[in-house]
Amino acid sequence: MNHDHYDDAMLAGWLTRVRSIAVVGASPNPARPSHRVAQFLARHGYRVFAINPGQAGRDIAGLPTYARLADVPEPIDMVDVFRAPEYLAGVVEETLALSPRPALIWTQLDVHDDTAAATAEQAGLAIIMDRCPAIEIPRLRVPPRS
Template sequence: MDHDHYSDDYILDILRSVKTIALTGASPNPARPSNGVMGYLLSRGYEVVPVNPGQVGKRIQGQEVFGRLVDVPVPVDMVDVFRASNYLSEVVDEALAMNPRPKVIWAQLGVRDDAAAAKAEAAGIKVVMDRCPAIEYPRLIG
């Protein structure tokens, strides 16, 4: 897949089909982008599960925090990655260990690793990089 350009239909299909999102790198700090995006996604009806090993057992935006993707107790449709690009491969490996696996890995603005994306895609997982669902949702859905 060409990760320099995504069709609106590709992004729209993801945003409409996803129900449960694991948000890695979730922060309890309201000034952090991950916190704001999590709140936005919750307000749009998504179930969002925060993942942050330093916040395990606490709550962010009212949701219980888990330490790793494999600890999330519900099936996840999408993993939203608020981690630096050099961690994307590790997140993909964690996602591949999930059962069932997520359908989508979405790497936030500035997050890109083409080799990690290729690994996820080879396993049948859709990938979006260097985009934000909180920007794409209002642009495409309103």
């Protein structure tokens, strides 16, 4: 798939279908984008889990926080990645080890790795890179989850 452009209908479709999101790299610092985006997603009605090994068991943005994706006690629909591009391959591998697997990996602005994307896609996962759901949801007028 070409990861330089995404069709608006495809983006809106994913954001409408997804119910639970793990935010990998969530920060306890309210000034950080990962903190604000996790809060936004939760306010929009998604079930959100913060993933941050150094904060596991604590609260980030009012959300349960886990060390790893595998620690989340329920299925995840989407993995939202707030890690530098060089860590994306590891997040893809961690995602592929889950059962059931999330359907979608979404990477934040400036997080792009074509090799990691190919690995995800070859395993049957969708991947959207270099986009922010907190920007796309209002732009595409995705209604809140109910």
